[in-house]
Amino acid sequence: MPQTFKPAANTIATVSLFAGAAVPFIAFLTGSTMTNSPYNTKQFVPIDQPAPFSHKHHAYELGIDCRFCHATVEEGAVAGVPATEVCMTCHSQIWTNSPNLEAVRKSCETGTSLQWNKVNHVPDFVYFNHSIHVNRGISCNNCHGAVNKMELTWKGQSFKMSWCLQCHEDPSKYLFETEAVKSGTISPREQVFDLYRKLSSGKKLTEVEYQLAEGLPQVVPSDDVHAGVAAMKERGINVTQLKDCYVCHH
Numbered sequence: 001m002p003q004t005f006k007p008a009a010n011t012i013a014t015v016s017l018f019a020g021a022a023v024p025f026i027a028f029l030t031g032s033t034m035t036n037s038p039y040n041t042k043q044f045v046p047i048d049q050p051a052p053f054s055h056k057h058h059a060y061e062l063g064i065d066c067r068f069c070h071a072t073v074e075e076g077a078v079a080g081v082p083a084t085e086v087c088m089t090c091h092s093q094i095w096t097n098s099p100n101l102e103a104v105r106k107s108c109e110t111g112t113s114l115q116w117n118k119v120n121h122v123p124d125f126v127y128f129n130h131s132i133h134v135n136r137g138i139s140c141n142n143c144h145g146a147v148n149k150m151e152l153t154w155k156g157q158s159f160k161m162s163w164c165l166q167c168h169e170d171p172s173k174y175l176f177e178t179e180a181v182k183s184g185t186i187s188p189r190e191q192v193f194d195l196y197r198k199l200s201s202g203k204k205l206t207e208v209e210y211q212l213a214e215g216l217p218q219v220v221p222s223d224d225v226h227a228g229v230a231a232m233k234e235r236g237i238n239v240t241q242l243k244d245c246y247v248c249h250h
């Protein structure tokens, strides 16, 4: 049977669909901030903060789970930064006189929240959601660099549209499964956090985990790529629409 619509019709439909939705979006673009704010441009540059908070220290050396401080990362669009009380669960008792914690103490006394400088940011016309990525088993380090090694936090990726798209085109190259996931002991989502647990306890890492932990470009071994493709099916990932404009601009 001949095709009623040429494949191109699909693209045209998508584009016109987008064009309709995009009017306010384009107005926004031309009307305002195409200027890049400083935090948005600098990759790999450690950002100064009101208190010199170290992920290397807290997440790697002390082994505190990301979710202790970024409580909404699995369920919400936004990961969130911790309230001062979270810091005070420990720092009301340890290092209570450290000048490095002055801002934290002050925040606690005055009841005003700490103003952390933003490190990662996408413009307002881009929709991003943490929970879907983490639930599919994509590592924080894929998008943020080797957080476990950061003294002061820096931006690990450009967050350019092309960077989002190269993964959306074929996420399987970023999906791998450790033995624990293969055997069903943990979920793909838990694998994301298991990397840091393994690191902190000095357990042996797989090759891919090592690359992630070091902030090296991720190269999934070919047998694992097959596992990645299978994982896509299993996790119900549908790539046919993942590059459509409305996924990220709506």
Ligand code: HEC
Pocket (backbone or CB within 6 Å): 049, 053, 055, 058, 059, 064, 065, 066, 067, 068, 069, 070, 081, 082, 116, 117, 118, 119, 120, 121, 140, 141, 144, 147, 148, 152, 153, 196
């Ligand atoms: C003890 C609390 C704590 C833990 C544990 C923690 N973080 Fe953070 N995180 C913070 C604080 C405070 C900030 C804001 C200051 C900064 O950017 O360093 C932050 C900032 C970040 C940022 C940058 C936020 C922005 O402005 O863009 C990322 C990314 C991040 N954390 C990832 C992680 C990951 C991944 C883990 C687990 C490996 C983790 N964090 C564990 C407290 C924590």
Ligand code: HEC
Pocket (backbone or CB within 6 Å): 051, 052, 053, 054, 057, 058, 062, 064, 069, 082, 086, 087, 088, 089, 090, 091, 094, 095, 098, 099, 100, 101, 104
């Ligand atoms: C689970 C306990 C725990 C939590 C929660 C925690 N810390 Fe810490 N933090 C520590 C320990 C332990 C040290 C120092 C140990 C060392 O240097 O040997 C430390 C050290 C620090 C230092 C360095 C102090 C110095 O003088 O060098 C800063 C700054 C700091 N923490 C900030 C924070 C902030 C901000 C938060 C909340 C986002 C936080 N911490 C949450 C346990 C914690």
Ligand code: HEC
Pocket (backbone or CB within 6 Å): 066, 070, 073, 077, 078, 079, 080, 081, 120, 121, 122, 123, 128, 130, 133, 134, 138, 139, 140, 141, 142, 143, 144, 159, 192
């Ligand atoms: C697919 C890429 C991706 C993954 C995976 C990812 N992040 Fe993010 N993260 C981003 C982007 C993009 C932003 C900027 C969001 C914005 O500006 O709205 C961000 C922002 C943040 C922030 C700043 C506060 C916020 O929510 O905007 C924190 C904290 C953070 N991420 C922590 C984490 C942690 C912890 C993990 C792993 C459990 C993680 N991220 C996994 C891309 C990612």
Ligand code: HEC
Pocket (backbone or CB within 6 Å): 122, 126, 127, 128, 129, 132, 133, 136, 138, 142, 143, 159, 163, 164, 165, 167, 168, 171, 174, 235, 236, 237, 238, 239, 242, 247, 248
């Ligand atoms: C390393 C791979 C990877 C990167 C990088 C990545 N994504 Fe995704 N993204 C995925 C996967 C996998 C899904 C889940 C698709 C599914 O389950 O069907 C997804 C889904 C989404 C969704 C759909 C959410 C929903 O609720 O339906 C949005 C929106 C999204 N990503 C935005 C972004 C943006 C914006 C960026 C760049 C800042 C980005 N992604 C970077 C892999 C990635």
Ligand code: HEC
Pocket (backbone or CB within 6 Å): 018, 029, 122, 123, 126, 159, 160, 161, 162, 164, 165, 168, 242, 243, 244, 245, 246, 247, 248, 249
């Ligand atoms: C996976 C998420 C994602 C998809 C899908 C996506 N974009 Fe984007 N787009 C972004 C991000 C992130 C930015 C902001 C970063 C940047 O400027 O590159 C952006 C920026 C833009 C901009 C601002 C100019 C620019 O390049 O910086 C335009 C225009 C745009 N997108 C149009 C589109 C169109 C048209 C489509 C469909 C063909 C599309 N986008 C699909 C994530 C996405």
